[in-house]
Amino acid sequence: MSRRFIVEPRGLASWWLKLVIPIGSVLAAMVLGAAFLALTGNDWIEVYQKMADAAFGSGRGVAETLVSATPLILTGVAAAVAFKMLVWNIGGEGQLIFGAIMAAGVGIWLSESTPAVIAVVVVVAAGAVGGAFWASLSAVPKVYLGTNEIITTLMLNFIALNLMQYLVLGSSSPWRDPEATQFPQGRPIIENARIPEFFHRLDWGLFVAIGVAVAAWFVISKTRSGFEYRIVGNSFDTARYAGIRVPRKVLGTFLASGAAAGLAGSILVAGILGKMDPRSLDLGLGFTGIIVAALARLNPIAIIPVAVLMGALNNAGPSLQSIGVPDATVQILQGAILIFAVAGEFLILNRIRRPDPTAGEAKATAEAQTA
Amino acid sequence: MNESVLMLTLMAGIGLGTPLVFGTVGEILTERSGILNLGVQGMMIFGAVMGFWATFVTGNLWLGVLASLVAGAAMSLIHAFNSVTLRVSQIVSGLALTIFGTGVAVYIGKAGSDPLIGQPSKAVFEPILPEALSDIPIIGPLIFGHDAIIYLSWAMVAAASYYLFRTRPGLTLRAVGEDPASAEAAGINVSRVRYVHVMVGGALAGLGGAYFSLALVPSWQDNPIGQAGWISIALVILASWRPWRALWVAYIFGIAGRLNFTFQTLEINVPATLLNMLPFLLAIIAMIVLTSGKRARFLGAPAALGIPYFREER
Numbered sequence: 058m059s060r061r062f063i064v065e066p067r068g069l070a071s072w073w074l075k076l077v078i079p080i081g082s083v084l085a086a087m088v089l090g091a092a093f094l095a096l097t098g099n100d101w102i103e104v105y106q107k108m109a110d111a112a113f114g115s116g117r118g119v120a121e122t123l124v125s126a127t128p129l130i131l132t133g134v135a136a137a138v139a140f141k142m143l144v145w146n147i148g149g150e151g152q153l154i155f156g157a158i159m160a161a162g163v164g165i166w167l168s169e170s171t172p173a174v175i176a177v178v179v180v181v182a183a184g185a186v187g188g189a190f191w192a193s194l195s196a197v198p199k200v201y202l203g204t205n206e207i208i209t210t211l212m213l214n215f216i217a218l219n220l221m222q223y224l225v226l227g228s229s230s231p232w233r234d235p236e237a238t239q240f241p242q243g244r245p246i247i248e249n250a251r252i253p254e255f256f257h258r259l260d261w262g263l264f265v266a267i268g269v270a271v272a273a274w275f276v277i278s279k280t281r282s283g284f285e286y287r288i289v290g291n292s293f294d295t296a297r298y299a300g301i302r303v304p305r306k307v308l309g310t311f312l313a314s315g316a317a318a319g320l321a322g323s324i325l326v327a328g329i330l331g332k333m334d335p336r337s338l339d340l341g342l343g344f345t346g347i348i349v350a351a352l353a354r355l356n357p358i359a360i361i362p363v364a365v366l367m368g369a370l371n372n373a374g375p376s377l378q379s380i381g382v383p384d385a386t387v388q389i390l391q392g393a394i395l396i397f398a399v400a401g402e403f404l405i406l407n408r409i410r411r412p413d414p415t416a417g418e419a420k421a422t423a424e425a426q427t428a
Numbered sequence: 429m430n431e432s433v434l435m436l437t438l439m440a441g442i443g444l445g446t447p448l449v450f451g452t453v454g455e456i457l458t459e460r461s462g463i464l465n466l467g468v469q470g471m472m473i474f475g476a477v478m479g480f481w482a483t484f485v486t487g488n489l490w491l492g493v494l495a496s497l498v499a500g501a502a503m504s505l506i507h508a509f510n511s512v513t514l515r516v517s518q519i520v521s522g523l524a525l526t527i528f529g530t531g532v533a534v535y536i537g538k539a540g541s542d543p544l545i546g547q548p549s550k551a552v553f554e555p556i557l558p559e560a561l562s563d564i565p566i567i568g569p570l571i572f573g574h575d576a577i578i579y580l581s582w583a584m585v586a587a588a589s590y591y592l593f594r595t596r597p598g599l600t601l602r603a604v605g606e607d608p609a610s611a612e613a614a615g616i617n618v619s620r621v622r623y624v625h626v627m628v629g630g631a632l633a634g635l636g637g638a639y640f641s642l643a644l645v646p647s648w649q650d651n652p653i654g655q656a657g658w659i660s661i662a663l664v665i666l667a668s669w670r671p672w673r674a675l676w677v678a679y680i681f682g683i684a685g686r687l688n689f690t691f692q693t694l695e696i697n698v699p700a701t702l703l704n705m706l707p708f709l710l711a712i713i714a715m716i717v718l719t720s721g722k723r724a725r726f727l728g729a730p731a732a733l734g735i736p737y738f739r740e741e742r
Contacts, residue, residue, distance in 0.1 A: 098540065099539075147466075194712075207519060208661070208665060208712075215704075219704045383535045388528075392524055396528060400510055400514055
């Protein structure tokens, strides 16, 4: 039995491979995107130049790119910490939205005279609590009943989305602005709860997001709790033998993941939006966070630059319409990046080599001798 | 309730349920092989645009159907390669398919100097049986008043159920989804079975998408399919991986989707957004009540669902 290639699991992949594969994924997606653009009669060089210019060509462009990147860092961290522990939380979308609902609710309810520092902290924290609560709806059944979290987190995304739309578009709830009679809108949160801007529309929420990513990295790689977390992520059985309380660990991770996604929602509400705006919160930021996490190979620090890249793509989309190119180009690129990144994981986990010819001969000799 | 309102609701519910029938049965066949494909939404919307395009160019509905089948299968091939050959995360790969497929479909709809967007379809599926049959009260329209695709969906459900539970290849498929290692030992080519059924699932999802753009809303919009792909994934659980049950739950959700309109005509005020939550809410409740712990086996979830199969290298 001879084969041309042998595929075998690789022990530890080298650091350069872990760097080359994600970069290669982005390049491969860009080549595919260029082919697609060319086939549909567009000048791909012009398109890419336009995108780079919109994303990084001016101070304002850079600010908008970072504004787009802020929630993606958080939804990326949310996906990464969960996936690392084999908790398939694909409900970042719903947790973000429920975080926004909680943050807006608290931000509307607070008295106008609440001191700014307290108001901002309370509103932003409310989002984290909301996200963790929404995650608990999947986490508790998973841990105590064994319910598969993939489907429950997924379904809860749509429940949260419809709930948000109901609160603003479908009812006269406290979330809806009573003064907006023409078209339903979210009610603005109190002025003191708004996160201050410091560079165009960019606000301090960016540093909260970066702080969360760094904290996640620190806890996972530098603490005893993080060490246990990594053991659970490798094998539930090993962890159980080592005396780690696995259910509690899984529950904690799930809730932390939800809290990170919820923070993305509250930072949007307290930051650039100032209210719960159903259209601006329904952009697939939770799903894009999964792209970010996959491309960053679940490393919280790597999530920061990857989120900036994805934020740049999101920010560049609308500019394409001015040159007559559909902004869906961005979605094609993001989808392709994820396809290549997930496929590239194969090369990181496995090694492909030529069969060793001498091994075959040795076996043949051994067989001949036994015969 | 007024009888004509009831009939309208039932007929529209069957129409709205039809894409869900294709999406759900397709995903059932895929999941029965042990592969979870979360890319139904992407395959469906890609099928919708390619089916619309083919009919737009040729004026022929059946070429549109063919194009949607091929488009869905082609999109699913990416997932089959990732999950069967490369054995990487099925969850992430499926999501990638949804993002990619949606992007490609929206792009195709807007590309070119004379884009598809906003255009009406060149041909539309309409009832095929003689009108006299529909004059029979109640069962007339419900049984004889449909277009060809709905009859095709009934035949497809019957065929899928027969295939799954009464044929040798169906038994093989279930074996692969339950215990790939034993199936392999019995001489079954696990990879081939999985490839085939992922692609059949993709083709059916593509056709379900085309039913939106060629029958329900015969024009091209950015997203004619709403969340039908995601709903299909939920319905697989409610149908407990069985084709006939998929038909019934799809119709129930089709009717639920139509209730907004019915309530409006009856002047009952129930917000649309709350009704839209229903399929997802029911799926979660069913999931928690029926699939937890030991009952999961009773319900019929394939034991090897979502688990990559590593064949022992010799």
